[in-house]
Amino acid sequence: MKTSLCWVALILCILHCVRLSAAQDLLPNCSYPAVYAFGDGLTDVGNAIAAFPEKFAHAELDPNGIEFPMHPADRFCDGKLLVDFLAFGVRRRPIYPVLRGTSPDFRYGTNFAAVGGSARNVTLYSKASGPYYTPFSLDVQLQWFERYKIRLWFYEYMNPGIVVQPLPTLNSINQSLFLVYAGYQDYFYSLYDKTLTPRQALNIVEEVVESIGTLIEGMLKVSVYYPPGSPSYVMPAAKDILVLGLPPLGCIPAMLTIYQTPGAKYNSHGCLSDLNKITTKHNRLLGEKVIALREKYPDTLRLLYGDIHGVYTDILKNPEAYNITEPLKACCGVGGSYSFNKDVTCGHLGTVGNEMVNLTGTTPCFNHKAHLSWDGVHTSDAFNKAAVTAFLTGKHIYPEGGFQCSPDFTFWNARM
Ligand SMILES: *[C@@H]1O[C@H](CO)[C@@H](O)[C@H](O)[C@H]1NC(C)=O
Ligand SMILES: *[C@@H]1O[C@H](CO)[C@@H](O)[C@H](O)[C@H]1NC(C)=O
Ligand SMILES: *[C@@H]1O[C@H](CO)[C@@H](O)[C@H](O)[C@H]1NC(C)=O
Ligand SMILES: *[C@@H]1O[C@H](CO)[C@@H](O)[C@H](O)[C@H]1NC(C)=O
Ligand SMILES: *[C@@H]1O[C@H](CO)[C@@H](O)[C@H](O)[C@H]1NC(C)=O
Secondary structure, eight states: OHHHHHHHHHHHHHHHHHHHEEEEEEBBOOSSSEEEEEESTTOOSSSSHHHOOOTTGGSSSSTTTTTTTSOOOOOSSSSOOOOHHHHHHOOOOOOTTTOOSOOOOOOEEEEOOOTTTSSSOOHHHHHSSSOOOSOOOOHHHHHHHHHHHHHHHHIISSSSSSOSSOOOOGGGGGGSSEEEEEEEEHHHHHHHHHHHHHHHHTHHHHHHHHHHHHHHHHHOOEEEEOOOTTTEEEEEOEEEEEOOOOOOOGGGHHHHHHTTTTTTBTTTOOHHHHHHHHHHHHHHHHHHHHHHHHHTTTSEEEEEEEOOOHHHHHHHHHHGGGTOOOEESSSOOOOOOTOOTTOOOTTTTEEEEEEEEEEEESSSOOOOEEEEEEESSBBBBBHHHHHHHHHHTSSSSSSSSTTTTOOOOOOOOOOO
């Protein structure tokens, strides 16, 4: 009796396992004609340096991009950004910045994100605006996207054959993958430059989320294009969008350093509680916005929400599982409890106290793979990899199941 029960249990178990793996095998390959991205310095792959080469010169200098396949990388990261992993994961290649003039390759899509790309409209910009600002807020990025579609139309329908550059087709827009990763700029640099207190930053959350919603609605809108002297054309819209929340602000080394005040409250992971409240509120409202937009645009194929905060917290809870030994310290930075000092940031030379500091070399820390933060501001290759791995395997992504396709991790660690 006992043994037969065991047999039944074993057979049930085998059946179950076979079914599970069959379900996995049945998933189609993740594969998109193209990838497009909107956002700020966490997603910029060269728009800021293309627009303002001197201001952003250090983006292509060591140690930025030391691990990137095509170093110099124009990225504020040791290796790949989140958008790079996403592109590889869905069988594409890293996408080029829309402003890239020399030797661009737009076969796999286009990246509209830019350093300074706040969610809220930039209304005032001058040459004197600080080193992390540009005029390229999401409203401008949406204009770039509209313009991009018009150019595709022009080359495909107006002047076929005139352009030798391979580009995605206009009709592939509604099968492509879109990434929206915004809002970090709005909070981070307001707090960094102390133009807002943490309490005031809590009050801009509604406006930031509203601006992200406006971008998404602009992307989803099927508009009619009226070319002068030609029949009108129904412009395709985005249909498959991944919207990301934000990492916990209070765990970012620059914030931990700047707001390390005597009365500061910390959570169990050593992050600043008051700052985490800002991103927690942002993520909650953004999640609600995404749900509301799904209802408003039922024809949208997919509007996914990726919980970056959830991934970050998972790692803080169990850093060893991710080979992270320095969860709260910058790799490329100097001094203090968090390896960050505003006076000499990554890619620069300077003095701290009486000491000369050189952060322009290729080895800014002992092991950059052990850090969640690259330069105290931007997340590291290690974090970006963990986040996209989670999303592509259905973790921390909503609705449940996420992409429901089989990703490709071939280039995860490749330097190519
Ligand atoms: C999925 O992609 C892999 C390569 O990444 C390829 O070997 C495989 O044949 C593809 N499967 C399908 C069903 O297209
Ligand atoms: C932001 O700018 C766009 C134009 O670029 C405009 O249509 C929109 O109304 C502005 N949003 C706000 C909140 O001012
Ligand atoms: C994409 O747009 C084209 C025309 O612009 C249309 O023919 C096609 O059905 C659309 N595909 C989807 C998946 O919506
Ligand atoms: C951690 O490091 C080990 C040994 O190098 C490696 O096998 C493992 O894949 C790494 N884990 C992650 C999540 O990177
Ligand atoms: C800073 O370090 C880099 C790499 O080690 C070196 O090439 C450069 O000469 C150093 N600069 C100064 C001013 O010491």
